[in-house]
Amino acid sequence: MATVDTTTPVARPPEMSGNPVRRVVGDFVDEWRGRGKFPPGHTDFSWVRTHQIAHDPLPLLLDAYEEFGPIFSLRLLHSRVVFMLGPEANHFVTVGHPENFHWRESSFGDLIPLLGDGLLTVDEDYHDRARAIMMPAFHREQIAAMTEAMTIEADQAIVALPVDEVVDIYEWMRNLAMRIAMRALLGLDPDEAGKGAAAAEHFERALGYYGIDFGLRLLRGPGSPWRKLVSSREVLDEIVFGEIARRRAHPDPGRRDILSLLAAARGAGGEEFSDREIRDQLMTLMFAGHDTSTSTLTFMLHELARHPEVTRRLHEEQDRVLGGGSPTALQLEKEMPYLDTVLDEVLRLYPPAWIGPRRAIREYEFGGYTVPRGAYVNYCSWASHRLPEVFPEPEAFIPERFTRERKAALPRGAYVPFGGGSRICIGKRFGQTEVKLVATKLLQRLRIDALPGRTMTIRQMPTLSPKGGLRMRVSPRS
Numbered sequence: 192m193a194t195v196d197t198t199t200p201v202a203r204p205p206e207m208s209g210n211p212v213r214r215v216v217g218d219f220v221d222e223w224r225g226r227g228k229f230p231p232g233h234t235d236f237s238w239v240r241t242h243q244i245a246h247d248p249l250p251l252l253l254d255a256y257e258e259f260g261p262i263f264s265l266r267l268l269h270s271r272v273v274f275m276l277g278p279e280a281n282h283f284v285t286v287g288h289p290e291n292f293h294w295r296e297s298s299f300g301d302l303i304p305l306l307g308d309g310l311l312t313v314d315e316d317y318h319d320r321a322r323a324i325m326m327p328a329f330h331r332e333q334i335a336a337m338t339e340a341m342t343i344e345a346d347q348a349i350v351a352l353p354v355d356e357v358v359d360i361y362e363w364m365r366n367l368a369m370r371i372a373m374r375a376l377l378g379l380d381p382d383e384a385g386k387g388a389a390a391a392e393h394f395e396r397a398l399g400y401y402g403i404d405f406g407l408r409l410l411r412g413p414g415s416p417w418r419k420l421v422s423s424r425e426v427l428d429e430i431v432f433g434e435i436a437r438r439r440a441h442p443d444p445g446r447r448d449i450l451s452l453l454a455a456a457r458g459a460g461g462e463e464f465s466d467r468e469i470r471d472q473l474m475t476l477m478f479a480g481h482d483t484s485t486s487t488l489t490f491m492l493h494e495l496a497r498h499p500e501v502t503r504r505l506h507e508e509q510d511r512v513l514g515g516g517s518p519t520a521l522q523l524e525k526e527m528p529y530l531d532t533v534l535d536e537v538l539r540l541y542p543p544a545w546i547g548p549r550r551a552i553r554e555y556e557f558g559g560y561t562v563p564r565g566a567y568v569n570y571c572s573w574a575s576h577r578l579p580e581v582f583p584e585p586e587a588f589i590p591e592r593f594t595r596e597r598k599a600a601l602p603r604g605a606y607v608p609f610g611g612g613s614r615i616c617i618g619k620r621f622g623q624t625e626v627k628l629v630a631t632k633l634l635q636r637l638r639i640d641a642l643p644g645r646t647m648t649i650r651q652m653p654t655l656s657p658k659g660g661l662r663m664r665v666s667p668r669s
């Protein structure tokens with residue numbers, strides 16, 4: 192990222208209207224202004240297509256790619272939405288021309304009621320300044336320090352797993368990831384009844400709002416999902432603002448949680464985050480980091496259960512490197528290359544943040560087509576990772592695709608599970624460390640098998656996850 196001046200105050204991003212009618216009217220106006228400029232595609236109104244994009248988008252997107260190529264339009268609900276797939280398109284959106292796009296006016300904007308103005312929902316100077324202040328909290332040494340909290344929590348959760356029983360592994364990891372987030376991000380003890388447990392519970396409740404169908408999200412009456420979101424947000428705000436005040440009143444340089452780091456963080460000119468900014472960034476980190484790690488670990492266990500030879504090689508590697516001991520952050524990062532290839536292949540097949548929503552803020556050209564200003568645009572890692580001309584036998588689980596040499600030989604933009612460019616996932620190292628640590632510790636002690644005849648269905652709202660969880664049999668490692 193270019194050097195960012197963190198000293199000059201930047202204006203808060205503009206308010207976004209939460210009024211659905213105003214939004215629909217605005218979308219129609221934008222489409223009308225851009226008429227004649229959208230790439231070709233299926234642009235008639237269709238409930239079936241709208242339903243499919245929310246429930247089973249992969250075949251729809253891959254078929255449209257076959258028919259129209261790397262850029263096409265699909266009408267979803269009332270809007271004509273542009274999709275850009277494949278290496279060149281991903282590179283164009285994330286690295287080549289990110290200046291053409293905003294995140295805030297895309298469907299990321301739907302997150303503002305919970306997240307406020309965190310990294311996912313802001314752009315340009317406001318984003319760059321915040322990211323520059325936050326980056327040190329995600330450096331290698333900080334993640335190494337957080338690995339301690341991850342290890343304590345993972346050990347406890349693994350010991351508590353009932354052996355010789357069937358367990359919903361997705362639920363188990365979700366709980367563990369939430370506990371790690373409480374400690375590492377907020378510095379809260381998840382067992383402390385008043386705060387840690389309440390924060391975890393209300394965060395889960397608030398997230399529930401984003402897993403339901405769009406139509407239900409528009410309801411506003413008593414008992415509606417919206418009201419539940421608002422009441423959980425109030426509880427969370429009280430806890431988080433209380434913690435911020437506590438850290439400001441009693442600064443402790445020894446604390447390594449992100450809340451403390453953000454409270455102490457200063458820009459080049461000594462500028463600090465306001466309480467509201469810290470709150471919004473923390474909520475954003477919790478949101479972005481929780482489901483993603485949970486799903487990644489679950490999908491990994493699903494694939495390992497189907498590929499015993501891969502598990503055997505992972506065992507060999509961890510026995511050789513760790514000799515039964517607990518992995519350090521450095522070992523996880525540098526000394527277990529086979530585990531890296533497995534993680535990369537899991538994230539190819541199931542990138543949890545599967546779609547990158549954007550809004551075009553200026554007209555641009557790609558692949559011989561014009562995209563008008565105001566268009567909703569998405570790149571999609573999930574579909575891009577399944578193109579046979581880029582990843583032969585795309586459905587097969589083959590970690591060897593990601594040996595160092597083969598990974599380096601992929602076309603730029605081919606593999607984007609963490610996005611790319613200056614807004615690449617800020618929690619990449621955190622998430623990778625967490626998943627690799629938990630997977631390593633589980634494999635050291637336990638065997639996790641699929642249930643006979645059990646198939647996995649994927650749901651994609653708000654991130655990819657196994658629909659209804661993933662029940663697996665846990666037994667001791669032989």
Ligand code: HEM
Nearest residue numbers: 310476479480483484544547608609610614616617618622
């Ligand atoms: C396996 C785990 C994870 C995956 C696969 C993942 C994936 C992604 C992707 C694809 C993006 C870019 C989205 C886009 O281009 O539209 C992103 C951004 C982001 N991620 Fe992650 N993520 C993971 C873990 C985490 C964790 C653990 C955190 C925080 C602790 C986090 C925080 C963020 C934030 C704040 C952004 C926005 C960055 C910016 O705009 O500057 N992520 N992530």
